[in-house]
Amino acid sequence: MSEITDMGTRRFGYVNWLGLYTLASREVQRFLSVWTQTLLAPLVTAGLFMLIFSIAIGPRRGDVMGVDFTTFIAPGILMMTVIQNAFANTSSSIVISKVQGNIVDTLMPPLSPVEMVLGYMAGGVGRGLIVALAVALGQLVVLGIVPVHPIWMLTFILLGAALLSAIGMVAGIFANKFDQMAAITNFIVTPLAFLSGTFYSVQALPPVLNEITHFNPIFYMIDGVRHGMIGVSDSSPWLGLAVGLGSVLAVSFIAWRMFARGYRLKS
Template identity: 75%
Template sequence: MPETAPNAPLSMGARRFGRVNWLGLMTLAERENRRFLAVWTQTLMAPLITAGLFMVIFSIAIGPRRGDVMGVGFTTFIAPGILMMTVIQNAFANTSSSIVISKVQGNIVDTLMPPLSAAELLLGYLAGGVGRGVLVAGAIAAGLWLVLGIVPAHPVWAAGFIVLGATLMSGVGIVAGIFANKFDQMAAITNFVVTPLAFLSGTFYSVEALPPGLYGITHVNPVFYVIDGVRFGMIGTSDSAPALGLAVSGVATLAVCLAAWIMLARGTRLKV
C-alpha cells in the first residue's frame, strides 16, 4: 500500500486536527470567558448587587411577618433560590447575547469558519455560560456566608446542581440566540420565558403552598428541580427528593443541548 506524503493535501471533509480540535475548542471557550470577564462590573458585580437587593427587600417587606418555611427562617429559605435564579439568568444571558451580538454585527462567520464541529461549538459556548454562572454563584454564596452565616449543608449536591442549572440555561441561551435575529426577539424570550421560569419555580416560596393546578405545572418545570436541589445543598431542606431533581434536570439538560447541537450542525438561522 503506498504511503501518504506528510504534506499531501487532505481529502474533502477530512480534519487536520484529529477527532477533536482541542486548540479551537479551548480558544472558543477562552474567548467566551474573557468576553464576560472584560466587563466584570456588569456581568459579575451587578448580579451580586441585584441578589443582595432581593434579599434586603424581601427580608424587610415579608420577613418580619412571615413564619418559618419548611423549618427554617424565611430569609434563609429564599437565599438559595435567589442564588440559583441569578445563576440561571446569567448563564442564559452569556450564551444568548454572544450569539445574537455576533449575528447583528455580522461577525458570526468568524466563529463558523474555523474547523470546529457542532459539538465543539456547543462545548465552547457552554464553557462561557457555565463559567459565568459558577463565578456568580461563588460570589453570592460568599456573601450569604458573610452576612447570614449560611454554610452549605451538602456542598457536593449544591455544586452539582449549580453546574447542572448553569449548563441547562446556557443550552437554552444557545437555542434562543440561534433563533433570535435581533435584540427585540431576544428581549421577548427573556421576558416571557426565562424570567417566568425563574420566578415561578419556588424561588420565593414552597410549592406545597400552591393550588393543585399550579403545583402540577411546577413539577414539570426543570428549573424548579434545579432551584430545589440547590436549596437542599445549601440548607438541607427541599420540596422534592434531590435524586429525582437530579434526574429530571439532567434529562432536560441533555435534551436542550441535543437541540442546540442539531441547530449548530445544520447552521439553522446562522448560515445564509
Template identity: 70%
Template sequence: MAESTQMGVRRFGRVNWMGLYTLSEREVRRFLAVWTQTLGAPLVTAGLFLLIFNLAIGPRRGDVMGQPFIAFLAPGILMMTVIQNAFANTSSSIVIAKLQGSIVDTLMPPLSPLEMVLGYIAGGVMRGFFVAVAIGVGMLVVLGVGIQYPLWALVFVLLGSIMLAALGIVAAIFANKFDQMAAITNFIITPLAFLSGTFYSIESLPLVMQTLTHWNPIFYLIDGARYGVLGVSDSSPWLGLAVCTTTTSALVILCWYWFKRGYRLKA
C-alpha cells in the same frame, strides 16, 4: 490517544482541543472584560432581593420548611442569579455575532458543531460559577448560611449553568434581532425563573399550581440548590437530578443539531 493533523490544526484524537479551548477562553474573556456589568451587577441585584424581601416579608413570614425566611430565600436567589447569567452569556454572544455578521468567524474555523456548542456553554458555565461562588461567600459571611451538602449544591449549580447556557444558545439561534431575544427573555425565561419556588415553598400553592410547577424544570434547579445548601426541599433531589439531566441533554442535542445544520446561522 493518537495525535493527528487535520486542516492544519493540531488535534488529539477526534477533538480539536486547542480550538475548543480558544472558543471557551474567548467567551470567558468577553464577560470578564465588562465584569462590573456581568458579575458585579448580578451580585448587587441578588443582595437587593434578599434585603427587600427580608424587610418587607421576613418579620411576618416566620419559618419556611423549618428555616428562617431569609435562609430559605438565599439558595433560590443564588440559583436564579446563576441561571439568568448563564443564559445571558450565550444568548448575547450569539445574537450580537449574528447581527454584526461576525458569527462567520466562529463557523469558519475547523471546529465541529459539538465543539462550538461546548465552547459557548463553557463560557456560560464559568460566568454562572463565578456568580455562585461570590453569592455563596456572601451568604456565609453576611447571613451565616453554610452548605449542608456541597456535592449536591455543586451538581445543581453546574447542571443549571449548562441547562440555561444551552437554552440561551437555542434562543439566540432562533432570534434574529434584539426584540425577539427580549421577548424570549421577558415572556419565557423570567416567568419560569420567578414561578419556580424561588421565593416560596410550593406546598403553599393550590394543587393545580403545584402540578404545573412540577412541569417547570427550573423548579428542580431551585429545589436542588436549596437541598444542597439547607438540606430541605419540596421534592426528591434524585428526581430533580433526573429531570435536569434529561432536559439539559435534550437542549445540548438540539444545539448540536442546529449548529450542524446551520439553522438560522448561515445565510
C-alpha cells in the same frame, strides 16, 4: 508534514482541543472584560432581592419548611442569579455576533457542532459559577449560611448553569434581533425562574399549580440547590438530578442540531 498530520489527527480523529479551548477562552474573556456589568451587577441585584424580601416580608412570614424565610429564599436567589447570567452569556454572545455579522468567525474555523455547543456552554457555566461563588460567600458572611450538602449544591449549580447556557444558545440562534431576544427573556426565561419556587415552597400552591410546577426543570435546579445549602427541599435531589441531566442533554441536542444545520446562522 508531521505537524499537518498531527493537526489532522486531532481535528478529525476525536476533538479539536485547540479550537474548543480557543472558543471557550473567548467566551470567558468576553464576560471578564466587562466584569462590572456581568459579575458585579448581578451581585448587587441579588443583594437587593435579599434585602427587600427580608425587610418587607421576612418578619411577618415566619418559618418555611422549618427554616426562617430569609434563609429559605437565599438558595433560590442564588440559583436565579446563576441561571439568568448563564442564559445571558450564551444568548447575547450569539445574537451580537449575528447582528454585527461576525458569526462567520465562529462558523468558519474547523469546529464541529458539538465543539461549538461545548465552547459556548463553557462561557455560560463559567460565568454562572463565578456569580454563584460570590453570592454564596456573601450569604455566608451576612446570613451565616454554610452549605449542608456542598456536593449536591455544586452539582445543581453546574446543571442549572449548563441548562440555561444551552437554552441561551437555542434562543440566540433563533433570535435575529435584540427585541426578539428581549421577548424570549421577558416572557419565557424570567417567568420560569420566578415561578419555580424561588421565593416560596410549592407545597403552598394549589394542587393544579403544584403539579404544573413539577414539569418545570428549573424548579428542580432551585430545589436541588436549596437541598444542598440548607438541607430542605420539596422533591428528591435524585429526581432533580435525573431531570436536570435529561434536560441538559435534550436542549444541548437541539442546539447541536441548529449548529449542524446552520439554522438562522448561514442565511
